[in-house]
Amino acid sequence: MNQSVYIVAGITLVIAGTPVVQAQAKSAIATVQSQSSSTVPSNIDSLSRQIGAVEVERSILLSKFSSGTPVIQKLDQRYAGLLIQLKQFQPSRYLMMASSAAQAALSEKIGTLEVERAIELTRFRADTPVIKAFDQQLLSLVTRLKQLQPKQYRSIAASATQRALQAKIADLRTVYRQEAQRLIPSAPSQRSLQAQISTLNQRLAEIRKSV
Numbered sequence: 360m361n362q363s364v365y366i367v368a369g370i371t372l373v374i375a376g377t378p379v380v381q382a383q384a385k386s387a388i389a390t391v392q393s394q395s396s397s398t399v400p401s402n403i404d405s406l407s408r409q410i411g412a413v414e415v416e417r418s419i420l421l422s423k424f425s426s427g428t429p430v431i432q433k434l435d436q437r438y439a440g441l442l443i444q445l446k447q448f449q450p451s452r453y454l455m456m457a458s459s460a461a462q463a464a465l466s467e468k469i470g471t472l473e474v475e476r477a478i479e480l481t482r483f484r485a486d487t488p489v490i491k492a493f494d495q496q497l498l499s500l501v502t503r504l505k506q507l508q509p510k511q512y513r514s515i516a517a518s519a520t521q522r523a524l525q526a527k528i529a530d531l532r533t534v535y536r537q538e539a540q541r542l543i544p545s546a547p548s549q550r551s552l553q554a555q556i557s558t559l560n561q562r563l564a565e566i567r568k569s570v
Contacts, residue, residue, distance in 0.1 A: 399448055403456070406445045410457050411464025413438045414503065418465065422492075422499040458507055462515065465504045469516050470523030472497050477524070477562045481554040517570045524563040531556050 417434045424431055446453040476493040483489045505512040535552045542549050 403445065403448050406441055406448070407456060407460035408464075410438065410441050410445070411460040413441065414461040415464050415468045415500070418499045418503040419468075419496050421503075422495040462504065462507050465500050465507075466515050466519035467523075469497060469500050469504070470519040470521075472500070473520045473562065473566075474523045474527045474559065477558045478527075478555050481551070481558050514570060517566050520566050521563060524559050524566070528556055528559050528563070531559070 413434055417431060417438070420430055420434070442453065442457060445457060449456055472493055476490060476497070479489055479493065501512065501516055504516060508515055531552055535549065535556070538546075538549060538552070544550075544553075
């Protein structure tokens with residue numbers, strides 16, 4: 360009886376039977392191999408996103424808690440587990456990939472918080488608890504980014520912040536123009552939009568000068 364040998368996911372399979380049976384088995388094995396290989400990129404992407412999310416969450420929590428507290432230790436354990444999983448897919452590049460994912464997530468969060476802070480400044484002074492909370496979180500995020508990119512962290516954070524500010528300004532201007540069709544400029548909601556756009560532009564100018 361004819362036999363053929365195949366290796367699937369590290370397992371050696373010996374398929375015996377007629378040429379038709381072997382052809383069917385070969386087709387089924389090819390399908391399994393294709394599905395297995397196609398899941399690798401998605402698994403890597405998922406792990407990278409989770410690593411970035413943990414880095415962001417940990418940095419924000421460090422603005423309120425010390426590294427020895429249970430909530431931080433729990434995140435450290437989760438991070439270690441994610442690294443082990445990533446290493447299985449990318450043994451030689453997992454640390455670099457984890458660092459890259461962390462940088463992307465941290466810089467994106469910095470941009471998001473900068474936008475939220477600027478908008479809140481239309482309602483609160485810079486010395487109020489609401490704004491100070493933003494400042495503490497941003498400082499913690501930037502500190503972690505600096506650990507990962509000691510030389511380029513400022514430009515990375517600034518670029519992310521500029522993109523976030525510009526996107527929000529564009530969105531608010533669109534809303535303002537749409538609302539202008541039914542509201543006068545002195546309407547409370549329009550004045551609020553004007554104030555937010557102005558504050559965001561002011562922060563954008565500050566960021567550009569600092570680069």
